[in-house]
Amino acid sequence: MPMTPGPRTTTEPAPTPTIVALLGYGGLLPFVLLAVAVFVDGEIASRGRDALLAYGGVILSFVGALHWGFAMSLAALSPRQRTLCFIWSVVPALLAWPALLVDTTTANVLLIGGFLSTYWQYRRLAVSVGLPGWYLPLRSRLTVVACLCLIAGSVGP
Numbered sequence: 816m817p818m819t820p821g822p823r824t825t826t827e828p829a830p831t832p833t834i835v836a837l838l839g840y841g842g843l844l845p846f847v848l849l850a851v852a853v854f855v856d857g858e859i860a861s862r863g864r865d866a867l868l869a870y871g872g873v874i875l876s877f878v879g880a881l882h883w884g885f886a887m888s889l890a891a892l893s894p895r896q897r898t899l900c901f902i903w904s905v906v907p908a909l910l911a912w913p914a915l916l917v918d919t920t921t922a923n924v925l926l927i928g929g930f931l932s933t934y935w936q937y938r939r940l941a942v943s944v945g946l947p948g949w950y951l952p953l954r955s956r957l958t959v960v961a962c963l964c965l966i967a968g969s970v971g972p
Contacts, residue, residue, distance in 0.1 A: 831949040839953055843960050845870045850964035853971030860972060864919060867968040871926040872911035874961065878933050878954075879907025882940075891944040900940070907933050923969040927962045934958045 831839075849870060852863025886892065886900035910929035914922040934954060941951050 829948050831953050835949075835953070839957055842874065843957060843964075846874075846961050846964035850967040850971075853968045856972070864968055864971065867965065868919065868922045868926065869915060871930075871961065871965055872915050875911040875914075875926055875929045875933070876908040878930070879904050879911075882936065885940060885944075889944050896940075896943065903936055919969055923965050927965050930958050930962055930965075 846867070849863050849867035853860050853867065855863065882900045882904035886897045886904065889897075889900075892900065907929045910925045914925040914929075917925070937946070937954050938951060940946065
């Protein structure tokens with residue numbers, strides 16, 4: 816007799832919505848393609864590195880801005896948490912912008928530090944207000960790949 820699965824427990828994260836997975840992983844394509852381009856000789860490598868840093872800055876600004884949305888929409892936030900979310904939401908953009916104006920090594924430190932600190936903020940927020948169970952695993956994978964691509968882009972020829 817075939818066994819039927821039991822009910823989903825609250826400890827299992829819900830599956831990531833398909834559109835969210837497609838958009839999230841699709842957003843990694845420029846990171847991966849540009850990191851690979853850095854290993855091509857000449858002008859392609861130089862343009863690839865510049866484009867990788869620019870894309871990293873844009874995406875870092877985007878993931879920081881999510882905190883603004885959380886501050887406006889999560890009813891479970893205390894007034895202090897809400898204020899901190901609003902404040903934090905601008906920090907990644909303040910790291911991303913100068914990353915576009917400095918040397919490659921400094922830019923990568925700013926961007927990678929920004930991605931890692933933003934993920935840390937998401938973890939703190941998830942614990943206190945209960946973001947969807949799929950959110951942190953997805954955010955973790957996206958952050959790791961983005962950071963690895965930035966590292967690859969900084970060590971390329």
